[in-house]
Amino acid sequence: MSNEISVSEIPVSQGKIGAVMVVGAGVGGIQAALDAAAAGFKVYLVDKGPAIGGKMAQLDKTFPTNDCSMCILSPKFIECASNPNISIITNTHVESLEGKAGNFQVHLYEEPRYVDEEKCTGCGTCAEYCPIYVPDVYNESLAKKKCIHVHFPQAVPAVSMVDAAHCLFLQRKICQICVPTCKSKAIDFKMQPKRTTVEVGSVILAPGYEIFDAYSQSQYGYHRFSNVVTSLEFERIISASGPNGGEILRPSDNRTPHKIAWIQCVGSRDETSNCTYCSAVCCMYATKQVILSKEHHPEIEAVVLHNDIRAYGKGFERFYERAKNMPGVRYQWAKTSIVGEDPDSKNIILRYRTDDSKVKDEQFDLVVLSVGLNSTEGNRELAEKLSIGLNEHGFCESPAFSPMETSRDGIYSCGVFHAPMDIPDAVTMASGAASLASQLLCEERGTLMEEKVYPEERDTTGEAPRVGIFVCDCGTNIAKVVDVPQVVEYAKGLPGVSHSVEETFACSVDAVNHMAETIRKQGLNRVVVAACTPRTHEPVFQAALREAGLNPFLFQFANIREQCSFVHMNEKEVATEKAKDLIRMATSKAVLLQPLHRAIYNVTPEALVIGGGIAGMTSSLALANQGIKVHLIEKTDSLGGLSKRIPVTLEGADVQNMVKKLVDEVYASDLIEISTNAQLVEYSGYVGNFISGIRVGNGEALKEIKHGITIVAAGAEELKPNEYLYGEDDRVITLLELDERIEKDSSQVKECDSAVFIQCVGSRNDERQYCSRVCCSHSVKNALQLKKLKPEMDVYVLYRDMRTYGFKEDYYKEASDQGVVFIRYQPEDPPDIHAVKEKGKSFLRLTATEPILGQRLEIDADLVCLATASVAPTGNKPLSQMLKVPLNEDGFFLEAHMKLRPVDFSTDGIFMCGTAHSPKFIDESIAQAQAAASKALAVLTRTSIEGQAAVAEVNEELCSGCRVCEMACPYDAVKKDEEKRVSVVNQALCKGCGTCVAACPSGAMKGKHFTMDQILAEIRAAFAA
């Protein structure tokens, strides 16, 4: 026998493969890729477009914080691009897939870009010479760009591409002007489509959506009137990186519109467009656009013509209230028809009904269509190729209570491919999907990983300062206010500066690489970047220093955007002078910077999960499935939380069965140690090494637990109201009480002839300025149950806005079809309730103003069900104080970032999930629980973690042991060493905030990276102009 094995006999890898493919590189795909890589897997991030970023990269700002979309997203681009374990594969789609969970062969098809990604620097010279203009797809075709171009300035990969459909050479074999202009010889018209096969253990689908095609419905006049635009076009119109540089100009005449209307539900909640579901995000993005328009031009009149306003997410209701109360903003509850266009002004005439029963024609300079989110033809094809089930609306189907699972094992989904949702929900699901992939491939963790190796650090001791200054235009965000070339010139003359240069986008991959190269070539030993904010971008530039062999702390930021161009928008000269001041200050500090190093800590690979509801149990199991020891503590005597009171979901899934299975699994796990009647009473330590004291029952002795991370899943409660006769009349009950009543004894419910639901009891008021998210759907569920139990029962729902978002809209419609009557009331004119006895009958008489009739309706009911608020448990406050994590104004735990870090706290190593974060549905809690597990796992699977470098340091000579610092420290990081009688800083806990430095009466505390001489140098420089 020969020792050779013929090729056909080489088996494809047997067993599981420690790699994950993510299909679709929008914000969801990016997050899934980052999480899967952090969990120890090789990741292939595949997108059919030329760059990663998806729709989020096209957005201007994001609700409800109005963070700049690109500013929070581009650091993630850099994270992906610089992660050696993430391969970004663009212009590529999945052709087919074979294999099974743990071992898939994915066949990819890559369209040629006609530019070699390895060689291209994205310098843009080719585009300067290209003679052909094509519609700029990134700008929704509102502008033109060259046929060879970089997709958008911050694009990753930051390389050019050729628009094959318009290229003169590819179409007609003429031109090729671009080829010789490329110094890197990257342009290659011989490139052919490429087929490759990749072996992965799991696939995460995040292919996203497309916006509703407004052309398809002629009534909106999108095809006829130039001043009717889609909301995505408006994002580009209003964006600083858009075709007008952030000036709001309307298409017909490039003038600033004075009156703008938003038409809601275009292609959503609409049978005529075959999109009966609610697109879940349009109410909020329109509200955001209203606020941004007002910020651009306070005199703009903004009118939102809407159906129910669905401000159901965390912080949304306040955001909506803010917009509604701005002068010149009107929210009008009416769908509208477009009457026509004024032939002279090109203004659009809209017709709608008013609240006082009139019909009004009103002219607007610009009309924005709030278009819905649709599945795509590509998604349908993908699903077919992968044998993945889609629902009737073309979105990914998932089994009950497993939102990230698809109909095929080992393939998971997240983001809008699953259902219309906003960014934080997509990011949460993405992390959740990565968690499932990680559980599936647990034993293969790390097998295909590569370490990111930086060159050895150069010793700069004794060198004279050679400062490099990089001044960023931030597209036009800075450059349209600050005279950047002037500032660059000025910086060249500052002491210690040996290099000063302007960058269009200093954070682009190309610019960052170039920065590293410059540092090396010029022998720089200090770097100042004058750009946006260190909050998001410091790590990006520090990585460039490390790449160049410099200690990352030899870096100083000058924020000339938030602290300069944004706040001095209309004072260009002053802003330019201030930018110079800021750079001078930063440089004076930079020359004094010293290299710092991070301390290394071990990790206790165990988890503490607080709260034994669905979220807590799901997180616990996710971790235990991956060999992590979990301590699960529950304050009541049993697991299950609030869900024990919910028999079924709106969609009809059996909650009790699921909870029972979950509890059984948790109890069956050897790795989960459950403590019921348990409470956290002591908490100390830092990420990787926490120590908790648990009190079980009334026991005196505390159980001590050492753990590396903490997950807060403390849940929420149903409000017991003190209005609408609740507690006085037993015919008035809450939704959960109705659930119990239907479940236990439906005969009692069947005796009722008439039932009334009252929505928003205790929500959306002055005391609780938030929407409880679940109650509208809960009432719809119960209303449908009542109709099923007794079809002839009169069922009324008194509501403010029905917030049955996403596919839950179908159930709202179903309830209407079944004859449930929905009556809208105003908060200033709430329903009235009286117990009445008449003609020997006893009932509850409700009256409420019917807004269309303008009359008060009187309804006699046997049962009144209050849709009461979901409220944060009172225990959240002491818990938050103990964990030193923040709560929001409503008592729910506050995440590190509303949009992109929905399960993290600012404190490392502590995560949250479920209703502890905000009211939400079971599926959403499960997704978030998986996401929290994903974040936790990334810590717990590391052998060690790095601490902060810029920490406080005690000069023992000067310290008198007075303990002022200890009292001042918000992180419990300073303790007095009783033996030495001096203070000691726990470097793992210290965040470098400097409070102790300021507080110390002896000058014994030093803040590394913020030393006295560095700060004084900055102050001196500030006044040295």
Added chain:
Amino acid sequence: VETVAPFKEAIEMIREAGGEMFRKCFQCGLCTASCPWNNVKTFMPHKKITESKFGLVELGEEDWWLCSTCNMCVSRCPRGVAITDVIRAVRNITLDSVPRAVPASLKNAIGSLKISGNPWSGAREDRANWARDLAIPPVGAETQTLYFSCCTPAFDPKMGNIARATARILKETGANFGIIGAKESCCGESVRKAGNFEVFEKLAKSNIDAFHESGVKEIVVTSPHCYSTFKSEYPALGGEFNVVHLVQYLSRLADEGKLNFKKPFPKKVVYHDPCYLGRHNGIYDEPRSILKNIPGLTLMDEMNTRENSLCCGGGGARIWMETKKGERFSDTLVEQALELGAEVLVTACPYCILNFKDSVLTLGKEDVLDVRDISEIVDEVI
């Protein structure tokens, strides 16, 4: 503010009369924003639906008779509410319980339908008078294709040419067809929309019987109203026929290369989409492609076309009722056609033609704008 209670008996009556769709409404008001009446005065369908939902309707109100069933609201309603069904149901109840609230002209038309099977007070035996000199055989086993002219061309002298032109076209193009004559009745579309289901059923059944008796398999129609009724309502009453509107017939011939225009029609022509051909039945392209192929003819579109076309005002039994000056949709359409510089306003519905002819006359524009049925133009050039 007045306090009222839902009136359950009324809700039940509307439901039984076929108006149950009010349930689906989520009060967005798009119907009101879309209704053409709001071009001339305030009319709020969404309020009518809400009133129906709570049984709080005012049966004597004139508003219930305004709807021309143009289907604009229905075609746009995001909840799929057949608003016109609810209005029809309330009309039905009104006819029974508050007859004094029913417009007098409508009562006359219904009376004529009951007596002679047409709404125009014509004698039943005169129904085929228009065809006297055309030698059209009665439909029978050999022909199987019936040309159904609609009562309006049959009994209105200024409309007769439409039927004659159509018959000539059918002959010229070699169709094997016939007519029925006195045994034929009104299709019943408008009386059904007026809420009189009883008269409708009588008319429909008598037609179905007559058609069956003559062995009719296929019906070619002039009126989109007849088209809609034969197609959508007759099958439930036992009348399954292949229904073809003239524009469909012609466009099919054109597709087969069998439609040749011998003469030019060198005029600027604006085409009006009849509601029952367009929004109700989705037939938009056929008439346009026919007109476009006529030599010399310049085809223009109205300001609002296809799905967004403005109703002439004649549907929903409005053709029998008086519409005040200043409130006539057909006046608006004629004015728009004149503004466009059109010489001919062409359409494919007898009700539209009737209204346009009236408008042209009352606006004093009969010398400037010619109103034609598409059959009349084809007849001239074929």
